[in-house]
Amino acid sequence: MGGDLRDSLYPSTAFNPRLVWTGACLFAVGLIVAFAYAWGERTGIRALRQGVEHRLDIYAGGLQSELTRYDYLPGVLSLNKDVIALLQDPGNPQWLARVNHYLETVNRKAGSSEIYVMDMEGLTLAASNWNRPPSFVGRNFSYRPYFIDAAKGLPGRFYGIGTVSHTPGYYFSYGIYHDGKMLGVAAVKVDLDKLDDAWLRADEKVLVVDENGVIFLTSVPAWKFKTLAPLSPHTMERLAVTRQYHRAGSLAPLGMAEISRLPDGTRVIQFASEPGQQEASGNFLQPSYLLQSRPIPGTQWKLMALSNIAPIHARARNTAIAAALAMGFLSILVLYLQQRRRTVVQSLAASAALQRAHDQLERKVAARTEALSNANRHLQTEIAERRRAEEELKSTMEELVQAGKMAALGQMAASITHELNQPLAALRTLADNAAVLLQRGRLADAEENLAMIGQLTGRMGKITGQLKKFARKSPALLKPTSIAVTVAEACFLLEQRLRQERITLKIDVPEHACAYCDGNRLEQVLVNLLGNAIDAMMHSDDRQMEIQVRQFDDWVSIAVRDSGPGIPDELMHRLFEPFFTTKEPGAGLGLGLAISAGIVRDFGGILRAHNRPEGGAAFVLQLRPAKLEETVDV
Known part of the structure; x- marks a missing residue:
């Protein structure tokens, strides 16, 4: 009894090789699918990174070419004698007119935005836009970093939004010297926004940020003059002094956050809110981007490219699905071959057992036939007995119904007897009276008594007829x-x-x-x-x-x-x-x-x-x- 109790409380678990084999196969399939996904993702990211690096070289080269294209212009102005004469005699209208026309001609042929000359106080004496509003002539740009660097004898480089034209541009500046003395500063403004048009056709999002993290060139118009991170109060104060991004808005952060880092150090980022895209697409699930960057030589700028890695994940999923389908097909093939082998073995075993089963079947058929015959005879006997029982039950029910009638009549016997005794007593009295009346010759009274006798006899007949009808034994219809x-x-x-x-x-x-x-x-x-x-x-x-x-x-x-x-x-x-x-x-x-x-x-x-x-x-x-x-x- 103790052994039975232990068996009931701790049932034995038999080793099932098929379950173990199935579990191992499923685990192997899972590993292969995971490996296929990881391999597809790694391969896709490697190919994407190599392609973007090549395009970054092209973008950086184009930006450097655009910057060096105008680097010579401020130095050329120091060689013009009219410019030297104007700086030595700022109030001479003859030199002013000649220098304005000269700057206008050079600006047109060079394809720059504007060229202008300033004295050592930062006051613009002549400009290529002297005859076009808003003109730089008479404007003081001494607060601009490019003027401050040039006045110190350094080549000035500066990107900012013009305080007069309100258009962004890149500024080159050099000091103008005569006999070893600096007389003024020459500045050239170049429009770099045309680079954005070429980047718009790129698969990735391209942007250039300055040393403060402000985006000033980008293939996404909504990102322009946004920041990669919130700016410190000191930086905001310094930008306000130089008016670098004059009227550019609040320089709000773009909300870029790093979500992972690849083994080679490449960052994967995501935006908390991507301006200009969430509203247009209505998709609140922000995509992830592969971030690649490189510095621009000669500047403090950084060129960055953001590549959407959703297609890579999609290809990795397709690779994993293909691997899963291949493993599924292989598993089905193995199962089919096993089932085929099992079927062949079972077929051989069935052929061997068929003859034995045939002999046993013949013996069983003979035994079953005899048993069925006996059962059929027994069933017919039971059916006949059941029919007799039903007939007896029906007869009993009829007798019971009739007995119920008789019982009801028995209960009514006293009242029926009383009902009949009264007419009988009246009949005797009326009959005796009728005989007396006839003897006395009172025929009318005798007839009246006989009529009453007839009525009483009819009432008694109705009572007995109703009782006879009620007591009648008849089948239900x-x-x-x-x-x-x-x-x-x-x-x-x-x-x-x-x-x-x-x-x-x-x-x-x-x-x-x-x-x-x-x-x-x-x-x-x-x-x-x-x-x-x-x-x-x-x-x-x-x-x-x-x-x-x-x-x-x-x-x-x-x-x-x-x-x-x-x-x-x-x-x-x-x-x-x-x-x-x-x-x-x-x-x-x-x-x-x-x-x-x-x-x-x-x-x-x-x-x-x-x-x-x-x-x-x-x-x-x-x-x-x-x-x-x-x-x-x-």
């Missing part, structure tokens, strides 16, 4: 039956008893009420229900009984109600059980309601009982409706 006629005949049988018990009977039966049933048996049910109601009111002061009939589309309802004490709740469910009775011992066998319920079921109806709210009990019959014009002899 369902047909359209008038409910009014049946109710009247049942009440006639109990008329004397109702008078003796001083019971007030109310009958509410429509003349057209008709149902499919056997009239004689329905009369038996009503007599039983009415008799039970009379017995129930035996000790009641208020003795009222009601028969109410209602015909609906789906059924005919016959309700028998009394004013007795009602049916106890604990006995309600046993009312229709055979041999169950609430009457005193010897008053009945308890079969009346059981027989009545069986008769109603044979009609296809229902007999149920309930207590009335105002007191007393009610028995309700529900029968199938019929049309009155179909009614035949009841």
Whole structure:
């Protein structure tokens, strides 16, 4: 017993090689799919990085070429004698006009934005836009870093937004010397925004940031004059002094954040909010970018390229899916070959066992045939016995119904005897009187007595005829039956008893009420229900009984109600059980309601009982409706 208990508490787990093999295969497939995804991602990033590095060389070369293209111009101006003369005599209108025209011609041929000459105080004396508003002539740019560097004898380089033209550009500046003395500063403004047009066609996002992290050249217009990170208050104050990004907005941060770093140090970044793209696409899931950068020689700028790595992830997923499909196909192929081998083995085994099974089958068929023959004979015997039992049950039921009738007649015997004794006593008296009247010659009075004798004889015949009809033994025959006629005949049988018990009977039966049933048996049910109601009111002061009939589309309802004490709740469910009775011992066998319920079921109806709210009990019959014009002899 102890061993059984241990076995039930700690069931043994048998080693299943198939489950282990399946788990190992699934694990291997998972590793291969993960390796395929990692390999596809690594290969894609390597190819993307190499391509972007090559294009970064091209972008950097183009930007450097654009910067060096104009680097010579400020130095050329120091060789012009008119420029030297103007700086030595700023108020001479002749030198001013000649220098303005000279600067305008050089600017047009060089393709620069503007060229202008300033004295040592930063005041612009002559400019290429001398005749175009807004002109630089008379403007003081001493606060600009490119002027400050040139005034110190250094070559000035500066990118910023013009405070006069309000357009961005790159400024070159050199000091103008004569006999070793600096007389002024020459400056050239170049428009670099045309580089953005070439970058717009690039697959990646290209941007150039200055030493402060401000984006001033980019292939994404919405990023221009944004910052890679929030600027410090000191930097914002310094930019305000130089007016580098005059009227460029608040220099808001772009919200770039590093989310991962590749083994080679390449960063993967994502934007918290990508200006100009989220609103257009409605996609709130920001993409990830591969960030590659390089410095621009000769400047403090940095050239950066952002490549969307979503296509790389998509190709890596496709590679992993392809690997999974290949492994799935290979697994299916292996399973097919195993199943094929197993099928061949099973086929050989089946061929070997087929002959043995054939011999066994023949023996089993012979045995089963004999068993089936015996079973068939036994079944036929059971069917015959069941039919005899059904016939006996039907006969018993008929006898039970007839016994119920006789029991009802026995209960009515006293009242019927009283009903017949009165007419018999009257008949004897009337007959004696008629003889005396005839002897005395009073023929008229004798005829009157004889007429009364005839009426009494007819009443007695009606009573005995109704009793004979009620007691008649006949099979149930369902047909359209008038409910009014049946109710009247049942009440006639109990008329004397109702008078003796001083019971007030109310009958509410429509003349057209008709149902499919056997009239004689329905009369038996009503007599039983009415008799039970009379017995129930035996000790009641208020003795009222009601028969109410209602015909609906789906059924005919016959309700028998009394004013007795009602049916106890604990006995309600046993009312229709055979041999169950609430009457005193010897008053009945308890079969009346059981027989009545069986008769109603044979009609296809229902007999149920309930207590009335105002007191007393009610028995309700529900029968199938019929049309009155179909009614035949009841």
